[in-house]
Amino acid sequence: VAAIMPRTARNAPGEKDESDHLAYSSFSHIENIDDLSFAVGLRYGDEDDVTEAIGRIIPMSRILPGKPAQQRGGQKDEGSLEECDNPECLARQDRYRELADANVSLRTQYEELELSLKMTLNKLQLMDKANKLAEDANDKLQEQLDEIRGRTSILEVEGSEGQKVNSQLKTKLSGLETEIATLRKQAEERRIAKEEAERSSASEVVFAPRGDFRQTHESLDVAALEKWSFLDGQGFNQPGSNSSRASTRKSAGASTQVSDLRSQRRSPKSKQPGSARSTPGRPGP
Structure with missing residues (x-):
């Protein structure tokens, strides 16, 4: 052991x-x-x-069972209660009843107050939750306001820079407007000078001789073309006919003469009768 x-x-x-x-x-x-x-x-x-x-x-x-302990001073028998006919006892009983009735109303008021207190506490809790939500919303709004203020400051700086650029552009625009006005004035002066020069010029360009004139190659070609168109309208220029062949030959000769006249006009040494003259009021030869 x-x-x-x-x-x-x-x-x-x-x-x-x-x-x-x-x-x-x-x-x-x-x-x-x-x-x-x-x-x-x-x-x-x-x-x-x-x-x-x-x-x-x-x-x-070792566990030894203990002895049951006896209670000291047991409950006393109070005896039975008997009704008291004494006026003082009756008055005291009435007073007790009044107090009990008053306690009933007070107990009712107490219950109502307790119920209202619970409702008030619930309202306070709801108000606390609403205040927390409002505070969170205010915090978010404050953050948004700070962001807006930052953007506003940036926009103000950009606006000041834009004003500087705008002033520079206005200066350039005023210079360009001055140049445009000067150019317009010069153009107006040139136009007036041109009109005065045209008015003071005494030369007259004559595209055809006046009075009697002799036949030229151009007039003969034009007459041949008019005659050919007239014959064509009368039906003489049918395919295979003699008139059509003659008109074809005439038109070919006229076109050849027109091309020769054009080449002579282009050369500066050639001089054709009936040309334009600078002397006004005089007929051609």
Whole structure:
């Protein structure tokens, strides 16, 4: 048994510290009595002897039933209550009834006040929630306001720069307007000078001679073309007829003469009769 019970051992799980129970400090190392009873039973063999041996080894482990304690000063019999016909008793009873009735109304008022208090507390909680929501919304609005202020400051800086650029553009525009006015004035002066030059010019361009004139190659070609168109309208220029062949030959000769006259006009040395003259009022030869 001495080998089973070591001198020092730790507390079992769930047991309190030794300092809290100093009376059981010598036996706190025993975790389970069943193991001890099994070990002692191997030596003694009888269950009663094992219990008695364990009680001798560990006296505090023996459980002895206690004696029931008697109550001191029991309840006294107050006896039965009898109705009192004394006027004082009757007046006191009436007073008690009045107080009880007053308590009923007060209890009702108390319940109403308690109910109103609960409703007020609920309203306060709802108001707190609403205030929190409003504060969150105010925080968001404050953030948005800060962003708007930052954008406004940026726009103000950009606006000042735009005003500078606008002033520069206005200066350039005023210079361009001055140049445009100068050019318009010069154009007006040139137009007036041109009109005056045209008015003061005494030369007259004559595209045809006046009075009697002799036949030229151009007039002959035009007459041939008119005659050819007249004959074509009368039906003489049918395919295969002699008149059509003659008109074709005449038109070919007229076109050749027109091309020769055009080449002569282009050359500066050639001079044809009936050309334009610069002397006004004189007929051609």
